[in-house]
Amino acid sequence: MSSKTAEFPAIWIAGAACSGCSVSLLNTIYPSIQNVLVDPVLPGKHISLTFHATVMAGQGEPVLRAVHDTAQKKPGGYILVVDGSIPTGEDGLYCTIGELEGKHVTMKDMVEELARDALCVIAVGTCAAFGGIPKGSPNPTGAKSVMEFFKDEGITKPLVNISGCPPHPDWMVGTIAYILLKGIPGEDEVDEKLRPLAFFGKLIHDNCPRRAYFDAGQFARHTSEPGCLYEIGCKGPYTYADCPTRHWNNGVNWCIGAGAQCIGCVEPDFIDTFEPLFQKIDETSMDRFKIKTR
């Protein structure tokens, strides 16, 4: 039985990140994280996590060699997961992943080299997908999203963005399962920002349980009050994600459900355009959205 299981190596590298995406992945329920690490995540298909700095047993040069070996042995056969944005200032020195043969390996160089032979690249989290907070003005480290970095470096490789600060574990596991089952999502299955429509297809505002307050013009003036949170900065009207129906952490709650404004953490506008987070957005700055309050 075990001989029939195909191994899909995955290399997860973190750049200008906070580990929140990894911690969110640990929160997956079905499959559980032990299912993801140890069991075939789909019948006959096992993800072999070759490199993940927070989880793996080894350290130092041997773990970088393991990445090197995987890339050599299985060109076109591994999934590259990038978490965090890619600092490009100071020739990439703001983020080094380790030392190989006595020399630093920068995040920038590692992504560039590993992307070339990957089956596909998954940018996990808003930092990897769009730049996130590290790219926030004045972007002190020259942080770039994977998409932007690929464009600037001329790398063409199938890329899927799973944004979110952090992304919901279902979005990550679901996308990986999709790739194992059906291959890389086609153009009609992702939005223009390369996010799977299955998770990022609907506006939070359209599915918000407080929508009736918005339609009736009943707005909260302070946090912890009932009413629509739009006037105190909720970014639900500008944010595409299935949080209102999926909910978080085994479905027990979510930001607006807990009385907190949506801060739009899955969008490219997070963080600069959506600031200040607790003030109503200047609608003229967001002309692609046609939101009108009463």
Added chain:
Amino acid sequence: MSTKITIDPLTRIEGHMKIEATVDNGAVNDAHCSGTLFRGFEIILKGRDPRDAQRITQRVCGVCPAIHCTAATLNLDSAFGIAGSVPDNGRILRNLVLGANYLQSHVLHFYHLAALDYVDVTACKNYQGKDRELNSVKDFIERGELAPFTPRYEGDYRFDEETNQVLVKHYLEAFEIRRLAQEMLTLFGGKMPHNATIVPGGITEHPTVDKIAGFLWRLNKIKDFIDNTYIPDVVAAAKTYSDYLKIGNGPGNFLSYGVFDLDGSSSDYTKRDRLFAQGAVEGLSTFKELDTESITESIHHSWYDGEDGIHPSQEDTLPNARKKEGYSWLRSPRYEGKVYEVGPLARWVVSYFAGVKEVKNLLDSAMGDLGVGPEDLNSVCGRHLARALDAKVVADNMAGWLLELVPGEPVCAEYELPQEASGMGIVDGPRGALGHWIKIKDGVIDRYQLVVPTTWNGSPRDERGQPGPMEQSIMGTEIKDAENPYEIVRIARSFDPCLACSVHTVTINGERLGKLRVV
């Protein structure tokens, strides 16, 4: 003969870290710790709405976001003049959110970050029992692709086969327990990582009876795991690896800001009644009241321009990647100019000397069980033990706090945004003393500084040449096998480093970097 050991990346920690050690005649005579990621949060915060600081700063770290938003909101509460007026419901709910993050962080640290240095997963290849999960690990081993459990250091796994199998089972159970702690937090926090509800003045979520009951029963399950699995496993590790009660001595000075406000009426955080006490203990003997004016940071060996010995409230972040004397982007925080360790061990030592009864009783009893004295706590196993006991006391108290909530009563105080103000938020997180300082000018952030636990513990040498706590605890250690230097990684991980938190970290040697060659 001198051997240089470089461990880069140091894995199973939060973030990017490198350790260099020089070994002479079998012992480390020099050690340098560096972080290898710089994001510049403090520079990014400048000019933004002050209220956004607690959303942005918790994204410094996805493992311990709740402590950053706690420190940030305490900081904003003080700047907005409402530090003494957070309603009890708000204070308690903040404690419960933070407490839940403590439990997830400590369980994650021992089982998923530290344990693989002591537990041999491959022992499951001979498993003969019927446990479904251990059999799935056995199947996994038989398939032959052992990532992420190999490659690894080899040669010092000391538990017998059966004990290893039991501990692998606990490793897997701990995944579910830490996940449950996040789920519990979410009841009042909205989501995790990066909760949504803690705001200046209190919290946005309301305590309802169903949420209180749901929280309590998740907590009961986690408490059961802490009492009957986590603490016994830590004690078993301390007995099997008893030499690690002598290995990894830090500076012997301990600092804690205290944590879990039991009364919110005082706006002076250094005097507030907290579950764990504020204070400093020097040389495991002298207790001193916390004086935040004694906190300074030096940049002598850090890649910054500026002056040494500056109070955090007066600091600017002026990176200088080519500074000659620098070898790290971590600064060197010092207390009264001296090197202090922070973290669960420091918190426990400070509370022990401050006479916190619950801490004293539990620690005396644990030391009795192990047959060790207070001096042995300043070690690898001492840090793990303090962390496990910390989880127990936090969990036990959370159960009581839950019942103090009053559904229907306010959760949040109102406030006016000041045009000019300054603030300070100090509180102990899972990894130790965390301070946020803010200066508001023209209604926006003019200056924001964070001094985080791993900056204390992982700091480089200061202007007096004093190495940081981690460096000190690695120096002098005997290394049995330079190819598999277990001692160094076990010492480093006992501090539970969080490099993303120590935002100023990078090592720049000014040399052209090699590219990773693939294909």
